Amino acid sequence: MIAERPTTVPAGTETLEARLGVPAGARLGVVVSHPHPLYGGDMDSPVVARIVESCAGRGLATLRFNFRGVGASTGRHDEGRGEQDDVRASLARLQDALGGDGRVALAGYSFGAAVAAAVAVTAPVAGLALVAPPLRVTDVHLPAGVDGPVLVVVGAEDQYCPADALETLRVSLPAATVVVVEGADHFFFGSLAPLGEAVAAWADALLGA
Numbered sequence: 121m122i123a124e125r126p127t128t129v130p131a132g133t134e135t136l137e138a139r140l141g142v143p144a145g146a147r148l149g150v151v152v153s154h155p156h157p158l159y160g161g162d163m164d165s166p167v168v169a170r171i172v173e174s175c176a177g178r179g180l181a182t183l184r185f186n187f188r189g190v191g192a193s194t195g196r197h198d199e200g201r202g203e204q205d206d207v208r209a210s211l212a213r214l215q216d217a218l219g220g221d222g223r224v225a226l227a228g229y230s231f232g233a234a235v236a237a238a239v240a241v242t243a244p245v246a247g248l249a250l251v252a253p254p255l256r257v258t259d260v261h262l263p264a265g266v267d268g269p270v271l272v273v274v275g276a277e278d279q280y281c282p283a284d285a286l287e288t289l290r291v292s293l294p295a296a297t298v299v300v301v302e303g304a305d306h307f308f309f310g311s312l313a314p315l316g317e318a319v320a321a322w323a324d325a326l327l328g329a
Contacts, residue, residue: 124172129185131209134202137192138185138210139163140217141176147222148246148326149181151210153232157190157197167229167251170312174319178327181222183214200235200258207239225268225326227251227319230280230306234258240266247271247326249319252278252306255285263293269325270296273318275304275311297322 124139142149152175154168155161163184172182187203188195195202207226214224225247228236233250240248240263247268253260257280270293274281290298299318304311 124182124184127213129183129206129210129213131188131206134188134193134195134206136185136188136194136206136209137163137190138183138213140181140183140214141172142181142217143176143179146179146181147218148225149183149214149218149222150175150225150227150249150323150326151207151214152182152184153203153207153210153226153228153236154184154187154190155230155232157187157231161231162186162190165229166312167308167315168232170308170316171227171229171249171251171319174316175227175323178320178323180323180326181214181218183210183217185210200231200238203235204239207235208243211239211243211245223268225249230254231258234260237261237263246329247322249273249322251315251319252281252308253289254280254306255289256280256282260289268329269322271318271322272296272298273315274298274300275306275308276300276302277305280306297325
């Protein structure tokens with residue numbers, strides 16, 4: 121697996137702390153966004169780390185970053201509005217790292233999944249992975265169409281993604297692969313292995329698209 125290196129992402133007037141990993145010859149990458157900044161979320165979340173590891177293990181370039189106001193990123197939390205700009209800026213940064221002619225997909229966990237989904241409504245992305253989207257507490261704007269595979273991974277005991285809301289999402293995204301991890305809650309404690317397997321399968325689908 122290619123080691124990540126520290127980097128920064130210019131996002132308007134803000135500068136985001138990030139880590140970038142680009143294998144030689146890579147033409148496909150994934151930007152990964154983290155859970156809610158006001159509840160301790162950052163790019164070092166174990167779930168974010170597992171997503172990055174799973175994608176990198178398939179030879180994809182990866183970029184994870186801290187939203188504005190988190191860690192060494194400048195600015196302050198903007199309730200999901202400015203955070204969408206952070207994701208767009210990160211997409212552009214990874215695209216540049218791939219030489220400008222690569223394809224970039226989006227993955228997000230919890231709050232990061234909601235922000236990634238909102239960005240995917242208007243930004244062309246090669247695929248989308250939503251891990252534990254917090255459907256009980258946040259409006260998740262569902263993209264009508266993504267040019268590539270779509271994955272939704274939820275723990276069967278996820279307190280922020282009830283079964284009825286997940287079924288509504290499933291109907292709204294009929295082409296999505298929905299994986300329910302038995303015994304897992306919103307934080308995937310003890311369930312990072314099946315989460316990683318689901319993300320790795322999505323990465324394989326990206327490579328085959």
